[in-house]
Amino acid sequence: MSLLQAQNLSLKQGDRELICNLNLQISAGEAWIVLGENGCGKSTLLSSLAGWFKPSAGQVLLGGVPMQQVAPLQRAKQLAWQTQQDECPFPLTVLEKTLTGRHPHLSRWEWESAADLALAQQQLARLDLQGFAERDLASLSGGERRRVSLATALTQQAPLMLLDEPLSQLDLRHQQQALAVLREELAAGRSIVMVSHDPNHAAQLATHALLLFGDGTWSAGVLVETLNTKLLSRLYHHPVSAIEQNGSSWFVPMR
Numbered sequence: 304m305s306l307l308q309a310q311n312l313s314l315k316q317g318d319r320e321l322i323c324n325l326n327l328q329i330s331a332g333e334a335w336i337v338l339g340e341n342g343c344g345k346s347t348l349l350s351s352l353a354g355w356f357k358p359s360a361g362q363v364l365l366g367g368v369p370m371q372q373v374a375p376l377q378r379a380k381q382l383a384w385q386t387q388q389d390e391c392p393f394p395l396t397v398l399e400k401t402l403t404g405r406h407p408h409l410s411r412w413e414w415e416s417a418a419d420l421a422l423a424q425q426q427l428a429r430l431d432l433q434g435f436a437e438r439d440l441a442s443l444s445g446g447e448r449r450r451v452s453l454a455t456a457l458t459q460q461a462p463l464m465l466l467d468e469p470l471s472q473l474d475l476r477h478q479q480q481a482l483a484v485l486r487e488e489l490a491a492g493r494s495i496v497m498v499s500h501d502p503n504h505a506a507q508l509a510t511h512a513l514l515l516f517g518d519g520t521w522s523a524g525v526l527v528e529t530l531n532t533k534l535l536s537r538l539y540h541h542p543v544s545a546i547e548q549n550g551s552s553w554f555v556p557m558r
């Protein structure tokens with residue numbers, strides 16, 4: 304059975320139909336990359352898959368159960384959602400923020416255990432953030448804060464991660480490091496849905512791609528069927544060509 308399923312899902316913002324009749328099944332061990340222009344509805348889709356944004360038609364199923372019937376705590380155990388917003392309105396250390404990933408696993412009056420602390424520290428270290436634990440989140444650079452929010456999602460240890468541009472603001476080395484960490488998560492059996500503005504992240508991580516054309520239409524499937532110059536040129540309204548290297552296609556904009 305699929306972990307998460309979109310069934311005839313339609314999403315609107317105001318009068319604008321962003322996604323029409325989307326059918327998607329995300330199974331264990333799959334990584335989906337979601338691509339499309341600014342404003343095409345990628346974040347709206349992730350919000351809907353997380354059970355937050357209400358569809359105009361259709362539904363999202365989590366483990367085969369309609370999302371509205373899944374209690375919030377159960378949702379939080381099943382899926383981790385990294386949004387684009389990293390700011391926190393009140394003072395918080397990096398470790399405190401990362402430990403929020405354990406909240407779904409704690410009872411009402413329970414404090415984080417030594418194992419929770421070790422897990423959070425471990426996720427920070429995987430993203431090159433060892434030594435940042437006691438720093439005030441607000442004092443971090445944009446890329447550092449982005450990595451903390453990814454470490455928080457990893458600390459949640461949910462079978463499915465919904466990641467909204469986890470690599471934005473990351474430099475080249477930290478992008479590669481984060482991709483390696485996500486590949487490890489995939490190998491461990493987790494599933495990932497990742498929004499990106501770089502189609503080349505697909506070859507490094509994804510098994511499947513979802514292209515959102517912004518007018519309600521979409522294309523979804525395994526990488527070889529969905530990632531090609533024709534569809535990407537249509538997606539970005541700009542000609543895209545491909546360079547073949549080591550059996551992978553690398554997509555570049557034509558000048």
Ligand SMILES: Nc1ncnc2c1ncn2[C@@H]1O[C@H](COP(=O)(O)OP(=O)(O)OP(=O)(O)O)[C@@H](O)[C@H]1O
Pocket residue numbers: 316317321339340341342343344345346347348
């Ligand atoms: N509350 C709202 N009311 C009206 N329109 C909204 C609202 N929230 C978002 N939108 C619009 O819905 C569209 C989709 O927004 P969304 O954030 O899903 O796009 P996106 O594909 O994630 O974009 P980006 O690549 O810029 O992050 C955008 O045109 C946005 O302006």
